[in-house]
Amino acid sequence: KEREKKLQIYVAARDACFTKRKDGVFDDEALQLTQQLLSSNPDFATLWNYRREILLHLETVRNQDEVQKIYEAELSFLESCLKVNPKSYGSWHHRGWVSARLPRPDWARELSLCDRCLSLDDRNFHCWDYRRMVVKMSGVPVKQELDFTDRLIGSNFSNYSSWHYRSTLLPLLHPQAPDTPSQCGNPPPSASPQTHFHRVCEEQLLKEYELVQNAFFTDPNDQSAWFYYRWLLGRAERDEMISCVYVSREEERVAVAFSRPVNAQSVGVEWQSVHPHFKNSPVWICSLPPGTISDVANEHNLTVHWTEKHSHRDCALYTGRSESWCRDTATDLELFRSELSVEKTSVLQSELQSVRQLQELEPLNKWCLLTIILLMRALDPLGYEKETLAHFQTLKDVDSMRSAYYSDLCSKFMIENTILKMEYAEVRVFSISDRKLTTLCHLDQLLLVTHINLSSNQLQQLPPQFAMLQCLEVRIGTLFFLLFFINLNSEISTLADLQPLASCPKLKRLDLRGNPITQTTNAEAELAGLLPSVTDLLL
Amino acid sequence: MAEEENQFEECEQIDFLKDRHVRFFQRTLQVLPERYASLETTRLTILFFALSGLDVLDALDVVDSDVLIEWIYSQQVLPTQDKSNLNRCGFRGSSHIGIPYSTKGPGVLHPYDSGHVAMTYTGLCSLLILGDDLSRVNKEAVLAGLKVLQLEDGSFYAVPEGSENDIRFIYCAASICYMLDDWSGMDIQKAIEYIRGSLSYDNAFGQGAGKECHGGWTYCAIASLCLMGRLEEALSQRELNRIRRWCIMRQQSGFQGRPNKPVDTCYSFWVGATLELLDAFQFTNFEKNRSFILSTQDRLVGGFAKWPDSHPDPLHAYLGLCGLSLIGEPDLRKVHPALNITQRAFQHLQQLQQTWRGNGGSCIGQQDDLQH
Numbered sequence: 001k002e003r004e005k006k007l008q009i010y011v012a013a014r015d016a017c018f019t020k021r022k023d024g025v026f027d028d029e030a031l032q033l034t035q036q037l038l039s040s041n042p043d044f045a046t047l048w049n050y051r052r053e054i055l056l057h058l059e060t061v062r063n064q065d066e067v068q069k070i071y072e073a074e075l076s077f078l079e080s081c082l083k084v085n086p087k088s089y090g091s092w093h094h095r096g097w098v099s100a101r102l103p104r105p106d107w108a109r110e111l112s113l114c115d116r117c118l119s120l121d122d123r124n125f126h127c128w129d130y131r132r133m134v135v136k137m138s139g140v141p142v143k144q145e146l147d148f149t150d151r152l153i154g155s156n157f158s159n160y161s162s163w164h165y166r167s168t169l170l171p172l173l174h175p176q177a178p179d180t181p182s183q184c185g186n187p188p189p190s191a192s193p194q195t196h197f198h199r200v201c202e203e204q205l206l207k208e209y210e211l212v213q214n215a216f217f218t219d220p221n222d223q224s225a226w227f228y229y230r231w232l233l234g235r236a237e238r239d240e241m242i243s244c245v246y247v248s249r250e251e252e253r254v255a256v257a258f259s260r261p262v263n264a265q266s267v268g269v270e271w272q273s274v275h276p277h278f279k280n281s282p283v284w285i286c287s288l289p290p291g292t293i294s295d296v297a298n299e300h301n302l303t304v305h306w307t308e309k310h311s312h313r314d315c316a317l318y319t320g321r322s323e324s325w326c327r328d329t330a331t332d333l334e335l336f337r338s339e340l341s342v343e344k345t346s347v348l349q350s351e352l353q354s355v356r357q358l359q360e361l362e363p364l365n366k367w368c369l370l371t372i373i374l375l376m377r378a379l380d381p382l383g384y385e386k387e388t389l390a391h392f393q394t395l396k397d398v399d400s401m402r403s404a405y406y407s408d409l410c411s412k413f414m415i416e417n418t419i420l421k422m423e424y425a426e427v428r429v430f431s432i433s434d435r436k437l438t439t440l441c442h443l444d445q446l447l448l449v450t451h452i453n454l455s456s457n458q459l460q461q462l463p464p465q466f467a468m469l470q471c472l473e474v475r476i477g478t479l480f481f482l483l484f485f486i487n488l489n490s491e492i493s494t495l496a497d498l499q500p501l502a503s504c505p506k507l508k509r510l511d512l513r514g515n516p517i518t519q520t521t522n523a524e525a526e527l528a529g530l531l532p533s534v535t536d537l538l539l
Numbered sequence: 540m541a542e543e544e545n546q547f548e549e550c551e552q553i554d555f556l557k558d559r560h561v562r563f564f565q566r567t568l569q570v571l572p573e574r575y576a577s578l579e580t581t582r583l584t585i586l587f588f589a590l591s592g593l594d595v596l597d598a599l600d601v602v603d604s605d606v607l608i609e610w611i612y613s614q615q616v617l618p619t620q621d622k623s624n625l626n627r628c629g630f631r632g633s634s635h636i637g638i639p640y641s642t643k644g645p646g647v648l649h650p651y652d653s654g655h656v657a658m659t660y661t662g663l664c665s666l667l668i669l670g671d672d673l674s675r676v677n678k679e680a681v682l683a684g685l686k687v688l689q690l691e692d693g694s695f696y697a698v699p700e701g702s703e704n705d706i707r708f709i710y711c712a713a714s715i716c717y718m719l720d721d722w723s724g725m726d727i728q729k730a731i732e733y734i735r736g737s738l739s740y741d742n743a744f745g746q747g748a749g750k751e752c753h754g755g756w757t758y759c760a761i762a763s764l765c766l767m768g769r770l771e772e773a774l775s776q777r778e779l780n781r782i783r784r785w786c787i788m789r790q791q792s793g794f795q796g797r798p799n800k801p802v803d804t805c806y807s808f809w810v811g812a813t814l815e816l817l818d819a820f821q822f823t824n825f826e827k828n829r830s831f832i833l834s835t836q837d838r839l840v841g842g843f844a845k846w847p848d849s850h851p852d853p854l855h856a857y858l859g860l861c862g863l864s865l866i867g868e869p870d871l872r873k874v875h876p877a878l879n880i881t882q883r884a885f886q887h888l889q890q891l892q893q894t895w896r897g898n899g900g901s902c903i904g905q906q907d908d909l910q911h
Binding site: 014018021022043044045046049050089092093123125128129132160161164165167168222223224227228230231260261263279280401402404405408 | 580635649650651697698700701702703739740741746749750751752753768771772775776784787788790797798799800819821822823824827
């Protein structure tokens, strides 16, 4: 009954408010009414808007001292609202509005409110956001806020929000100098904390490493410090570019691999994505008009222009050659090492040493293991391969809930290593067997590959990106090097699993022995239908 | 997954009480307890939770579609005779302002009546779920009302009078444009810049630049980019990998919204759907996720709560169901991870869009990132 009564009062007050607002009444009674309602329901956005209108109106009819008092009273009112519900969007937003309009704002008081609020709940992002606004409006020095995070983190390392705040402050106070003169110019239009304009200078980085190490040595299980650490160790994105151009006289076409998926618009010549499925693809094909480059007696110089990035790539097709290519090596580009990398190897090595020390004390700590893996990859992916694999195994045992993810990550690293090794051996052969691969990736790096061996892994299907292997073939009659998917864990079982191979125009030989698909009736005929170019099919 | 059968056998004691949930949503549609009074202004979103929840449960037959469709249309803020209020159009949350009931135009001019971007979004979704053909939606007005809500920095207000502005409302805007198949309601490029600017140092998305990242905002960012068809343009492979990693690390049993926070049923959808859109949901542990969601199931009243032994509410009841649907719970309809309606409702939308475009040509452009 009491609740019914309350409800009636509420509804009456609400209707009274709306009538008043509709009539354009902005008086004290209106303030009273809205106050009553907002105390019990601070998410009633329209009422806050009405209240703002009343206050704006009062600004025009009262003198500055009175306005100051009115707004101060407003702040008190808001404090009581926030005590009841410290997470109301409406209340915080209104407080921000009031603080901005107060004739004589007391920013120290606002900061102190934030301090108190955060001491009750250091993850209240409304409060953090409000604090950021206060700091900006009142010009609190970045150093002071940095010291604030020092205090919070010092008293409790597990303060994720403080670490986050620190990540935004640090680059302001100690920005990293741009790497090259060309980068000094315009910042990228959509800069994020990962771009170098938000990174920290090296001297400060070293101090931060110390701070973070203290944190994760004290409490290795708290992820806050580990995430922050990873950010510190990270490096900016590499430039986007054309990574490979391949020309084939016989096919009369040009294949181009970009460093990221693009949506190529045909200008002059017609570009096609490798797979009709993909609007955005890292690999594109251009079929040249017949006869353009077919005469092997001629030399041709081709240039591919990426107008959006103002970059281009040249490729010369010499007399007597049936194909040609131009490619940056993954090693030179540090393509795979740039995941985690900082100026000096010595720094990375010392970090690796520290984390290894911790790992001896905490052998089952997953953050340790992950970080060690990443540091190893940054330092020497090939040299540390064996250890990396061992650590992945431990990781999967220790954090078994995510073992599928770790298998995937490990597969990716093994593929990266194989690509790196290829560059020392034969850039057209990709062989990675018995590595428990659960996934294929970086296929855009394999544009030139003619021979591929993926036997004895755990692949369940071929991704559509397989179409990026435009050169895949077998040289008939010469070496016995074969391209197969022998999957002893017997996963390839349906025709659909092999669909991506249909986009590899030169594939002539395929060995499917050991896969369940060979058991299906009519397998041979169906496969012949799917892959007409394959002349050599082993079932 | 072949292992699923064994896992379900083991979890048999935590059974899924479908009927209770149906009744929970039915009650939601009829009467809400007094403590929900504060949600009056957002009533349309509650309707959406109930309807979409029933849709996921394949139990929409318990609702009177026609009545509900009429009610939803009565919340449409329509243009007045002289179209002077075009910038204020859209759908409102409920009739709390006191506009007289009407489902047809022309609209009535009222200084404080306007659409609310989240209500427009859930209103359109609800109409689709109920099988409506959106023919009574004044698209021109809705899009005009949407356009004025976007700020210079690319984010959106919720209402034309102003409110907080952040990434949540970008998601609502993108969904509206996607459903109406008309992107003139927003500046996509600016929205993308705001989204990118919200990417935080630990590789997930905050509500805006400099803000702490969170599972809900990350969903809004990724889902928006997918709906716009710009996921791979806006984010590099490396960034996408890092985002996947952040999301995968959110699973503790169910999912948490931020590091070091307790798990909460709704994040099984927010983070789960994000991973689904990033093609990485298969790396999560379905069994633990399911166990947690079901531990928040209210066996008496139906619905789900954010935590075990808490009161269920429509939002968590709906998102709990969606979380279960993502992992393939039998008897639940599949959910479209970006639009947050069932695939059935989504197919209805696709058919409508084909009719709008004329001779069902292939759906080009924006839909390529959504291969689900």
